[in-house]
Amino acid sequence: xxxxxxxxxxxxTIKELYGLxxxxxxxxxxxxKKEYKGDFTLTVFPIAxxxxxxxxxxxxxIGDRMVTKGDILSYExxxxxxxxxxxxxxxxxxxxxxxxxxxxxxxxxxxxTVLVEYCSPNTNKPLHLGHIRNMLLGSSTARxxxxxxxxxxxxxxxxxxGIAICKSMLAWQKWAHGATxxxxxxxxxxxxxxxxxxxxxxxxxxxxxxxxGPEAEKEFSQRKDLSTAKEDFFSEYKNVxxxxxxxxxxxxxxxxxxxxxxxxxxxxxWAKMNQWVYKGFEETCNKLGVxxxxxxxxSVTYLLGKDAVEKGLSKGIFYKKEDGSAWIxxxxxxxxxxxxxxxxxxxxxxxxxxxxxxMRYEKYHMDKCIYVxxxxxxxxxxxLFEILKRFxxxxxxxxxxxxxxMVELPEGKMKSREGTVVDADDLIDEVISEAKANASERGxxxxxxxxxxxxxxxxxxxxxxxxxxxxxxxxxxxxxNPKESVDLQGQTGPYIQNAFVRIxxxxxxxxxFDASLIHEYKNILPEEKELLILxxxxxxxxxxxxxxYDPSEIANYxxxxxxxxxxxxxxxPILRADDPAALQFRLTLSKVVGNTLxxxxxxxxxSMPERM
RNA sequence: GGUCCGGUAGCUCAGCUGGAUAGAGCAACUGCCUUCUAAGCAGUAGGUCAAAGGUUCGAAUCCUUUCCGGAUCACCA
Numbered sequence: 120x121x122x123x124x125x126x127x128x129x130x131x132t133i134k135e136l137y138g139l140x141x142x143x144x145x146x147x148x149x150x151x152k153k154e155y156k157g158d159f160t161l162t163v164f165p166i167a168x169x170x171x172x173x174x175x176x177x178x179x180x181i182g183d184r185m186v187t188k189g190d191i192l193s194y195e196x197x198x199x200x201x202x203x204x205x206x207x208x209x210x211x212x213x214x215x216x217x218x219x220x221x222x223x224x225x226x227x228x229x230x231x232t233v234l235v236e237y238c239s240p241n242t243n244k245p246l247h248l249g250h251i252r253n254m255l256l257g258s259s260t261a262r263x264x265x266x267x268x269x270x271x272x273x274x275x276x277x278x279x280x281g282i283a284i285c286k287s288m289l290a291w292q293k294w295a296h297g298a299t300x301x302x303x304x305x306x307x308x309x310x311x312x313x314x315x316x317x318x319x320x321x322x323x324x325x326x327x328x329x330x331x332g333p334e335a336e337k338e339f340s341q342r343k344d345l346s347t348a349k350e351d352f353f354s355e356y357k358n359v360x361x362x363x364x365x366x367x368x369x370x371x372x373x374x375x376x377x378x379x380x381x382x383x384x385x386x387x388x389w390a391k392m393n394q395w396v397y398k399g400f401e402e403t404c405n406k407l408g409v410x411x412x413x414x415x416x417x418s419v420t421y422l423l424g425k426d427a428v429e430k431g432l433s434k435g436i437f438y439k440k441e442d443g444s445a446w447i448x449x450x451x452x453x454x455x456x457x458x459x460x461x462x463x464x465x466x467x468x469x470x471x472x473x474x475x476x477x478m479r480y481e482k483y484h485m486d487k488c489i490y491v492x493x494x495x496x497x498x499x500x501x502x503l504f505e506i507l508k509r510f511x512x513x514x515x516x517x518x519x520x521x522x523x524x525m526v527e528l529p530e531g532k533m534k535s536r537e538g539t540v541v542d543a544d545d546l547i548d549e550v551i552s553e554a555k556a557n558a559s560e561r562g563x564x565x566x567x568x569x570x571x572x573x574x575x576x577x578x579x580x581x582x583x584x585x586x587x588x589x590x591x592x593x594x595x596x597x598x599x600n601p602k603e604s605v606d607l608q609g610q611t612g613p614y615i616q617n618a619f620v621r622i623x624x625x626x627x628x629x630x631x632f633d634a635s636l637i638h639e640y641k642n643i644l645p646e647e648k649e650l651l652i653l654x655x656x657x658x659x660x661x662x663x664x665x666x667x668y669d670p671s672e673i674a675n676y677x678x679x680x681x682x683x684x685x686x687x688x689x690x691x692p693i694l695r696a697d698d699p700a701a702l703q704f705r706l707t708l709s710k711v712v713g714n715t716l717x718x719x720x721x722x723x724x725x726s727m728p729e730r731m
Numbered sequence: 732g733g734u735c736c737g738g739u740a741g742c743u744c745a746g747c748u749g750g751a752u753a754g755a756g757c758a759a760c761u762g763c764c765u766u767c768u769a770a771g772c773a774g775u776a777g778g779u780c781a782a783a784g785g786u787u788c789g790a791a792u793c794c795u796u797u798c799c800g801g802a803u804c805a806c807c808a
Contacts, residue, residue: 152751162750164788174788199788200751241808278808417808444806453734454804461806468808497735498803524736525801532801554770563768579770591744594736596801598743606770610744610756613770625767675745678755689772731770 120655121205121213122148125159128190132181137170150652156195157202158648164199174199210643213651214704217711218634224658224718226268226665232483233517235261237491238275238404238411242396243283244312246403246543248526248533248599249493254409255588255724256523257491259670263722267665272412272483276475279393280418285374287311288388289367290318300395306544308399311392322367326353326360334364403543407581408724415475423474424466427510428459436509452505454498459506472503473510480514487517489668494522494594521668524596541601547584550605554580557607563731575728579613582725586612589723590674610678612725615716618681618688619727622713625693626706634707639700646687647705650712653680657715661722670723677719684712 126143133139133146147165151157163181167174178201182194191203217223237257240246246254258273265271291314300310329335330353338359342352361368377385404410428445431437437445437459445460459470466474479485490500500520508515525532533540554576558564564572583605590610591597607613657676664672693709696702717727 147750149750154752160751164750168788197751281808283808421808442806455733458806463806465806467806471808493802494736495802496808499808501735522736527801529742557770561768561770563770587743595744596737600743606743606757608757608770611770614756617768617770621768621771628767671745675755678745682755685771686773688767692767694767730768 120216121209121652122159122655124209125190125203125205128185128188129161129181132184132188132190133166136180136184137166139166139169141166150649151202155197155200155202156204158205158652159203161201161203162199163201167199207641207643210648210651211638211640211704213655214637214707214711215634217654218707224661224715225266226662229268230270231486232270232272233261233264233487233489234272234274234479234483234485235264235489235491236274236276237261238409239278239492240275240400241278241283242308242311242393243287243315244535245306245308245399248541248543248546251407251543251546251584252523252526252588252597253491253493254404254407255585256521256593256670258409259589259673259723260489260491260521260668262724263661263665263670263673266661266722269487272485273410274413274415274479275411276415276417276420277397278417280378280389280421282371282375283315284389284392285371285378286318287315288385288392289371289374290314290321291392292388294321300398306399306402307395307397308403309542309544310399311396318367318371322361322365325365325367326357329360329364403547406547406577407543407585408726415479417471420471420475420478422466423478424470424472425460425464425474427473427477428466428470431459431506431510434510436506447506447509449502449505454502454505457502469499469503469506472499473507476503476507476512476514480512485514485517487519488514489519489521491521491523494524496520497522519668521593523593526597526599529598529600541599546601547580550584551577551580553605554583554607554613558731575731578726578728579607579616579731582612582616582720583607584612585723585725586615586674589670590678592671593669612720613731614685615677615681615720616725616727616731618684619713619716619720620729620731621688622684622709622716623729625709626713629694629702629706631702632706633703636700636703637707640704641700643704644691646683646690647708650680650683650687650708653683654711654715657719664722673719673722677716677723680712680716680719684709684716 123143126146126148129146129148130141130143133141147162148159149162151160161178161181163174163178166181167177170177172180175196175198178196178199182191182196182201182203185191185203186194189206192206193204195202235257238250238254240250261271261273291311294317295314300307303310305313335353338356339349339352347355362372374385378389428437431447432439432445437447439445440462442462443464444458444462446456446458448456450456457469458467460466476488479488492500497520500518500522504515504518504520507518527533528539528541530539558572558576558579564575567575587605588597605611653676657680660672660676664670691705693705694702696705720727
């Protein structure tokens, strides 16, 4: 590695000159800015301070010694910056090393199991934009960890029970007249989601007409804050109405009770409708290239965690109140008191979560567990992790909440009630049709079968969507403009795919490939150096993405590399190079860049087309 | 109110373990296809890095305070 070698040489030189021990990796070495002559720059200020010399003086001393020892070709000093020019051999070695490294950017097997949980859909409605961000983050993070040598298990939790799915079930019973996804040709998850919407519509009608009745009048007159306007009062009051007065609400709640009592008819309907939904989800996931090694169902896990509560009580981690509810006091950790078991003895969300964690530990003996969940649950996971820490669970140190910002529309948050949700399937279809239009305009795919064409177009469209979502740092909220849809030009997935395609096209046309000739190459160009430096940093980028659980590192790296290649491609002739050594050097470099781009995109779950 | 996260070009984002004149893309404008795929390249224009203090040779980056936006603080999940 060029940079590491240079850092090592510098570290040794500094020790020889000043007797000062600085770890090679602590030396600040960066590629030299374009305005200056040189390949790499050492920032000498901190070193000069330690050895009590003026920065330019120390720079000159270090530079002289490096040249004398043959570590570098030449140097220039600008203030406290030491700009060094490398030997020709350094570059050539760098290229051949990468070219010969079959596991470039991969980590050694670690013998550690990591669970990555993502997606977590509700079975009463189809997947939307938020799920897309979640799934892409999760599956990309999983892939990154896998390549770094971890044994990764992809897991989803399916929220398949509760009042919401009962609403869909009830609406279907009342108004579907036996219709099915097959009979209507509607995708299963959308089909069930439509009945959820239908329920809400009927419920709203019922609520509106109730508001002019005597019961409503009475409730309104007894409101706490008498200055509240009627409209505001009833918009706040909706949930109370649902639980207290609504006939539809009553039916839905009764259905939930029947479900919990294992009523065979209700369970059968529930199972049937969930199957419809799963089939729809599977289709969407397949399209996105997202998959799971196993699924946990809330209908199973919602009963978990009570044993843990008993254990916690006996250990004194939890305490009991008079009404029978169990609590934990987290005030010494800067949090509140938190309920862990209801007074009726049933478990709540957080209880289920530590029950689920234990269940998983029994199954996988994981070392780490990563939860990909939106940032609205930051506090929940802080509490959960603290509890598991107090339980001294063996995996407690490896818990991580991959918290990501919500996806918003230009006009604000997505609201299912107001119909401003961007549906996952719609979005995919839209971008595919845009990619299709672009492709037919370009005509590059003309000779191919329509099957191959569609494959490529899908790769481009999904590349655009995935890159769009993954290039943003996860913890940042992001704004998605459906009108502009997803760009196919500029800082995008297709831009990077295009760099790869150009490389493949060049490689296809080259008939001789002899990597040994590159040692003869004399005049390495700035564009070539820039590419090599970038390619070299790839393993450290993967490492960073893995330790920080941040795929955007990979996305931004891939863009930088593709950009450098496009420039190189434009400025420097490859196949028409004027000597054989140059040709081989550039072909090898192109190949290495292409492989690295493909590797990087593999980590993002994006495929590389051979042509486009 | 407490806690957490964010605020960088008209828009979407990099840069944040302190280093040279703060970078990309989109949108606008201008060039470049008889030469390796123009989903490309090059250029013009666009900035008080929310604000104010502090730390230092040096701050978008670290510290403090303030302002703005979001999330959260349920016997919901």
